[in-house]
Amino acid sequence: MLLICRRETRAYSLWRRTIIPIASQGHLIKPSIMHLRFSLNVNKHSTCTTGSLYYLLIVGSSSLSFRSHTCGELRPADVGKEVTLCGWVQYLRQDLFVIMRDFSGLAQILIPQDEAKIDLKTALCDLPPESVIRVKGTVRLRPDGQENKMPTGEIEVLAESVEILNVCRKLPFEIKDFVKKSESLRMQYRYLDLRSSQMQYNLRLRSQLVMKMREYLCNVHGFVDVETPTLFKRTPGGAKEFVVPSREPGRFYSLPQSPQQFKQLLMVAGIDRYFQLARCYRDEGSKPDRQPEFTQVDIEMSFVDQAGIRGLIEGLVQYSWPVEKGPVSTPFPCITYEKAMKDYGVDKPDTRFAMKLMDISKTFHNTEIEFLKDALNQPGGCIQAICIPDGAVRMPIKPSIFFLVKADGALKSPLNRLMPASAKQQLLQMAQARPGDLLLISAGTQECRPLLGKLRLQCAELLEGSGVAVRDPSAFHFLWVVDFPLFLPKEEDPDQLESAHHPFTAPLPEDAHLLYSLPHKVRGQHYDLVLNGCEIGGGSIRIHKASDQQHVLETILKEDPSLLSHLLEALDSGAPPHGGIALGLDRFLSIIVGAPSIRDVIAFPKSFRGHDLMSRAPDFVSEDELKSYHISVNWPAGDDGNQEK
Template sequence: MNKFTTNLRYFIFSRFYILDKHVLRGFNVNQSFSHCYSTRKNVSAMDKVGSIKRINNVNLYTKRSHTCGELRRENVGQKVTLCGWLKYQRMNKFILLRDSYGEIQLLFPVKDIGGQQILDQMPFESIIEVEGTVVLRPECMINKNQQTGDIEIEVEHFKMLNEARDNLPFNIREFQKAKEMLRMQYRYLDMRFPEMQKNLRMRSKLLMRMREFLIHNHFIDVETPTLFKATPGGAQEFIVPTRFPGKFYSLVQSPQQFKQMLMAGALDRYFQIARCYRDEGARSDRQPEFTQLDIELSFTDVECILTLIENLLSYTLSDDYATIPTHFPRMSYEDALENYGSDKPDISFDLKLQNCTDILKKSQHIGPIPDDFGAYLLVVDQKQHQAKATLSKSIKDAHLQISKQYQSAKFIQFKVLPNEGLSKLEKVFGTREINDLRKRFPVEEDSVLFLAYGEKHEARQLMGKIRLEYVNYLENKLGLSGIRRKGLYFLWVIDFPLFELNFEDGSLQSAHHPFTSPNLEDLPLLDSDPLKVRALAYDLVLNGNEVGGGSIRVHDPHLQEKILDLLGIDKGTLQHIIDMLGSGCPPHGGIALGLDRLLAILLNAESIREVMAFPKTFEGRDPVSQAPSEVSEETLNLYHIKVVNKDL
């Protein structure tokens, strides 16, 4: 056993496992839990490190002896105590008992008339406790589709712990799941489905693995405040009223400022599993409150942080995903847009954009050519991409709806017919240009062709959306396989611009946030051409989804002031940060991983709501409690609030 493994095991055991015979402070396990299945004779397999033993028994500290999913043939003859939910019963004799770990069949004795009468009246989902003996099922009754299908429990004692009410909102049946809105409203019922159990338990496991890795590597877990001051230049924040008239807190959209202050405070390796809040529009991969793994460290650079995250994810996922690479590919922001039309490209399939700007910009048929003109081609060839090239009316209409979002780019789509080729494009661009196009991009018959041209940024983004939409159509609607490769395809996107243009007023705004450091090679451009300044920023992409992002931070107070001036942000609102940087703040950087989105991808969930215990709806409402809700006039007066336009 190497030093890393030894130290890590010691850390785990010292935090989460008890000592043999006695716990710290003289607490005696055997004496205090004699009525529970926690005594030494009932503790299953243990791993010993010195005097510390690992306890693997999931029944420890409970009144049950086993779960409903763990008994097998080798347990035949044992006396057991089980607790769980009544899933199903038939003939007032056979019960299917379910808990968080599986299900098992119970057999009631024919002579127990009283028990059978109670069972006949008992609603499904009632909580029961049984004692009995494990027996083999008759050969003809073995259920090979059930983990416990070889055995059943002959019930000797039976107790109803809590009777469920009749007519619950929905049954816990995989084949008749309720609609998501109803499931979210009664989340405590929905959690009983095996899929939700798997998701939430995997979430716990992955977070624990992340903690293990970081703690072993000398990071410290620091909790930072939720109530803070509104941050300029970021996402819309939730505002919290106070008893001070006209004064408000803001719920933090991330611990960004706090973790930088920790670096100035010499806590040089920080992490936190942090709750964050953003008052943004609802999307399938967004929630108003979410969880991220927040990391910051001093005296580092881009390469160090990228390596840290690669090692962290390799360690975290190694037990469940055997194909995690130890080094993720890197791609510049410009290359991502140029080849994939997105700053979070899905590299699990190879279809790339083809730049034909230099050919089509010579056309005399398309009117005035803007300075930032761009033209991009996407060809889906049946032989090359192993996809049946087709273009139905439904997918054409879907593409046209997408194209309407990009007013500065024009869009063309068609199937290349025999003896026709690209001739359809000659009326749009001219014969000479299309001949040049044919020479550079030979297009096979029966291929599908997409073309966008106009303002470069919009043309690329439009083609990036079409690229994804069409592949989704081929896979989900036509059922074609083999287009996307299976597995986890991580990618680092680097060299982002420091600034981007606000198209509404022409001002500069941060591409990430105002604390991101510029690439030191580009510092002279801050005054002459700020839009060409690269940031020391990086995003982590997984299968076309952004799952993390971070940067090296500004640690020079004068540079920070200059960036705030360029952004038009009042320095007074961030004076505490400028003062902190001027106190002797080390160079530092960090990253945040979006845990909800990461888990949704790993578990192949349809949305991040499927990996959260109590998610909000699309409108940001809590379906369980129906929050947000009204408060009393007395409370409104306490916080100096007056409601206007209440009926909106």
Template sequence: MLRRKLINSIDLINGIRNIQRLTSGRLLTCKLKHTLIAKKSEINIEKEIKKLQDINSFTYRTHTCGELRPIHNGESVTLCGWVQYQRMSKFLLLRDSYGVVQCIVNNNQINFNDIPLESIVKINGTVSLRPTNMINSKMSTGEIEVLIDKLEVLNVADKVPFNLRDHQKPKEQLRMQHRYLDIRFPDMQKKLRTRSSMLHNMRKFLIETNGFVEVETPTLFCRTPGGAREFVVPTHYPGLFYSLVQSPQQFKQMLMAGGVDRYFQVARCYRDETTRPDRQPEFTQLDIEMSFSNLDHIITMIEQLLYKTFTKQLPNPPFKRITYAKAIENYGTDKPDISYDLRFKNVSHLFSTDDETTLSAFVLPYPAELGKLTAKYKDKIKELKQKNNVRVILNENVSKELSNDMKCHIHSIVGEKKAFILALGDRENVCTCLGEIRQQIAVLLQSRQLIEINKDIEPLWIVDFPLFTQGDNGLETCHHPFTAPHPDDLHMLESEPFKVRSLAYDIVMNGNEIGGGSVRVHNADLQEKLLQMLNIDASKLMHFINALRSGCPPHAGIALGIDRLMTIACDADSIRDVIAFPKSHEGKDPLSGAPNFITEDDKKYYHINIIK
């Protein structure tokens, strides 16, 4: 929140407020500005004064706990908040959403010994300077205290299950069971306000600068073929169910057919998938679609949006861009972390044979100073090579398993002073395996300070994804069935489908996929052809195909994962840390215990029979 960024400037702001008061409230005519580090912009002081005034409007209080400074000395104030701490029947720390202030009993008739911690109180008092030897430099309000004239208990709290002090944070499970308490921690307050501010700025960029229209679309819909598992919602119609949307994909494309032209939505999405640190069963995405736009239009617009609204400094656009094939060949993943420079080298030509067998060989070079790998890392690599069915040769075993000539050939490619890990086998499996090994080696190198990690955020676009992958039952789409094929590859659609690229694009930040999109199929015949190739029943999508046949313009779009973006913005370990009420790693709600059993009456009403 901007207010917290103004801690070093609040004395100046309060000084101006005092001058205004001394001049009978007349605003100063001079255009006084103070430079603040908030994306290196100048913020008008009068606007900041108004924000401080606005934050105390329509409320009991006259000031927040966090804004009081020596300039308020002698002022009568009304504060509201939680009792964070009390001692000696005289001192009380009062906390609200904006800070903490020390309050002292100024009236012997006031007794707060019986007020439990985290109770809500209203205090009327007078601001007073602390004695010099009592100043607390660790508190933003540490130069003053409030002498209590009147204390009113607004709500008495029961004994809370944990203390709300940052240095005594309990385990996550307990905090999630009492999330309403966890949200009171200053870091959670900051995360939620940062999230609100970023979404506000994104809306301003889209609506005010680029003419987008925010449209809400339904969450109750029919099942989308070919996508992730969806949550089903029973109805009172026997055998009929809704599905919760995994994204507004069909709706936003139909909005393009409807002439909305530029759409966006802060959308709630649902997927019945296993939870991970970067995945929740319900999540939020910034959903965007544009008519008469191509891949470069979308990418350029998103670069500007992120550059202007993301809370951390990003490089000047354009961001780096590599193909899917290059990402796999260099890093073994389509979401590479390029904050450190560990790249594969393709040495397949050194292992070529006269027969038709195709053997892929890639090496991962790294600083030789690392020495031998520990048993812990060897075990991890053993698991990875077994999972991917590839042969892996560690640097310490190279002399045993490779000839001197082969060893010299590889060193001539990676460098004489480099150690390396060699992987051989099927190309896709080799790259996948080596990509996971790369992450393990990077952690080890970083712990030994043998690798330079770029602490700046480095966004990266991945383009030219394949349109199809091989599934258990035939072709599957890499993204979704509505992704357009690359026009240069259309001639191979039926004859060599796995060589067809798509007009899809993902954006990655330091190894985290934070968004993805594509140019869409706007031609109904081509869409039906793709559905047929994917063995998807087109009759279940006739509402959508009819929209394409109605004269649908060319269009493209993208969705940015707000939860993942916020995890990066707040340096959080998991997206659970930046969501107000997240689900656990099991996909359950520790707060309410959901999902819950339903009553027999509900089962009858919804025609549900539980099979054990």
């Protein structure tokens, strides 16, 4: 795009609604190699006056480039223009047309058929697909009846000259969206896989979304983008942290799982509002759909409460949300951890569909059914149910305890004859069950809820598999989950407490007094952001007083506070009240674009075993190269490593 601007004006580019200040603070901004003097009107659309100094600015996707336009942008309005295009040969058609591609789309190039340019024609017709060419030519309308529905389907470019910039000699698979490739082939030739329109869309959307997030945080709310170190000290017991040997014997850096300590220290430092698109590291072996390195939108603010952080994030999501994905309304719904567990059996409920858990204990108050009676008699005993709409008809599974609601409203169940009619009636009413529905019940303590919660999700999948629309695939349901317990009993020793999230979370103000008396009853100022049943972010208001932090570490968690002495010292040096959040960018993006894996929103991901299949990392390093790090490899018995090299 060309912009012609008078000195000391502001030019408004139509391109992506960007405003380019041509003259800012008295000095000129010329984002282009080309700045020309004009002494008269140069364009009928400009408001140039004679005698002034004008600048010709080239901005947008074709600035500073060999090309004048991108392949995908040409339209009937461009007819008659001399254009230069650069891109890849998608395919040849009838020895007459080259279909040419760049990131923006396809253009049809008409190969000149006259005798004088026969060499050009020969060269083009011999050219393998995916070769790189530069075409100069003129845009014209396609002849009647030859238009198609591509965005550029009404025009074509009559080539005057074509230059072959590079010949494609090797191609393990065709670059066509419909050609299915194995995951390992895609990873090995990632640079070809990224040419697909879906991967181009995913990476470009990621860039744009991140840019909008930065604008919102930096320009709208005055956040400071601060980079924190990734070569850090190992967290005691941080089993998931990669180590990095230093040149001092026995000393290692560690790649941190998050900048948690640094973001809090930045608040103590008076940075006031910090954010960072932070690279984080987690060595988890081969968990499905995890990556050893990932990116989080890391945020921390001083002098803020939960509502402030939640409002900030709601605005952030709304501001950066891709227009084509429809509107997002705020504020996001917010439920407590307790309610989430009660209604959905999980702390990250998928609220795109109902099928909530119901407590139907009352129905079986006087039951004669032995195992239900036993369940109800134990402390905290209850009977829970979910009602699967149309489940009686559609569900292929038949669990052991179920009620089919028959067409006539009667119940069919192994328990049927053990229940009085009144109880059945009450059950149907409580569950608001209609004919064709399936009721699944579970009896036990509170712990039967997570089981039903999982069953709820599996039923949704099964129903969808059988063609029932349970969840709208284009819907995005955001949800805050709050008021988590601050501490949970340790699995290996239930008398001991451990942090539900991390030891820096502050208690709810109304529970703060319990910290010193009944810590297991304390709820924390932690909040999780859930999207379509996935946790995409979490954060908290932090403890900002050293004495409270020391009490939590030493007395409640029985940890050695000296390991965090620098943080405790910092809190004692005038720490402001502060809180923050981290959003998992890869997961968030994969949900937005509907990708099955976070690998589809990362340019060069690792395989699920943590391998880079293109360059073959991790790889062997010679003992000699390890010497300066004072380490050596412990080869497993019978394996000296040589045969694998």
